[in-house]
Amino acid sequence: MSIExxxxxxxxxxxxxxxxxxxxxxxxxHTILWIGVFFVDLSAIYFLLxxxxxxxxxxxxxxxxxxxxxxxxxxxxxxxxxxxxxATGIGAVPFALAAVTFIFAVAAVGELPQTSQPVRAYDxxxxxxxxxxxxxxxxxxxxxxxxxxxxxxxxxVREGRE
Amino acid sequence: MTDLPIVGFVGLSTxxxxxxxxxxxxxxxxxxxxxxxxxxxxxxxxxxxxxGAFSGGAGGLSGQAIAVVLIGFAATEVAVGLAIVLALNRLxxxxxxxxxxxxxx
Numbered sequence: 041m042s043i044e045x046x047x048x049x050x051x052x053x054x055x056x057x058x059x060x061x062x063x064x065x066x067x068x069x070h071t072i073l074w075i076g077v078f079f080v081d082l083s084a085i086y087f088l089l090x091x092x093x094x095x096x097x098x099x100x101x102x103x104x105x106x107x108x109x110x111x112x113x114x115x116x117x118x119x120x121x122x123x124x125x126x127a128t129g130i131g132a133v134p135f136a137l138a139a140v141t142f143i144f145a146v147a148a149v150g151e152l153p154q155t156s157q158p159v160r161a162y163d164x165x166x167x168x169x170x171x172x173x174x175x176x177x178x179x180x181x182x183x184x185x186x187x188x189x190x191x192x193x194x195x196x197v198r199e200g201r202e
Numbered sequence: 203m204t205d206l207p208i209v210g211f212v213g214l215s216t217x218x219x220x221x222x223x224x225x226x227x228x229x230x231x232x233x234x235x236x237x238x239x240x241x242x243x244x245x246x247x248x249x250x251x252x253x254g255a256f257s258g259g260a261g262g263l264s265g266q267a268i269a270v271v272l273i274g275f276a277a278t279e280v281a282v283g284l285a286i287v288l289a290l291n292r293l294x295x296x297x298x299x300x301x302x303x304x305x306x307x
Contacts, residue, residue, distance in 0.1 A: 044206055052214045075237050116291075158256075186274060
């Protein structure tokens with residue numbers, strides 16, 4: 041097993057453990073800490089996949105902005121920041137759905153080739169050409185949607201709206 | 203050149219999707235549901251990135267370009283979600299989705 045495969049294995053285990061821990065811990069602030077580790081771990085996976093631009097974007101947008109945004113969300117909606125959530129049991133339907141997904145995953149993984157394949161690195165210059173050239177209209181559409189989302193968010197939280 | 207097994211990535215993203223699905227279906231706190239959606243969304247983005255990395259040509263590059271756009275969408279979705287959290291908190295005094303039943307008949 042090569043060093044890259046070992047690194048991927050370690051990162052994958054950390055990603056799964058932190059994702060599960062984020063949803064199962066009782067204190068919401070600890071959830072944010074776990075999800076922060078999860079985002080940083082995923083950015084490491086992007087670096088491993090030779091996609092450094094996406095790795096940096098993941099660090100900036102997810103590990104930075106989204107984590108802080110979620111922390112603010114907790115801060116303004118609770119009287120005490122470190123207050124515990126009520127424990128919720130796992131219902132039969134969610135458990136069955138998760139089990140079915142898991143069985144399908146195992147079956148699908150068994151069908152795939154088990155050998156290692158080369159990872160292709162792309163020049164960030166080519167990526168920006170693709171992003172702003174070929175997919176330029178989609179990027180503009182993304183900007184428009186984000187602007188509409190900001191306007192909608194401000195409308196939702198503005199004072200005096202009941 | 204780095205060699206990695208594609209099967210591991212497929213397994214990881216499917217497992218992350220399952221974890222996200224589990225969170226969406228079982229948690230009652232709106233912020234926890236948002237976080238579960240983010241986990242599922244990250245599984246999707248990871249899909250685009252590794253299939254892009256394992257395929258050659260312009261198709262692979264498009265995978266990364268779509269991932270960039272998706273990261274933007276996900277950030278937008280969190281912003282709108284938190285605005286809904288704030289509105290719900292102001293209206294109900296709680297962010298438990300079980301109590302947000304105003305649209306029920």
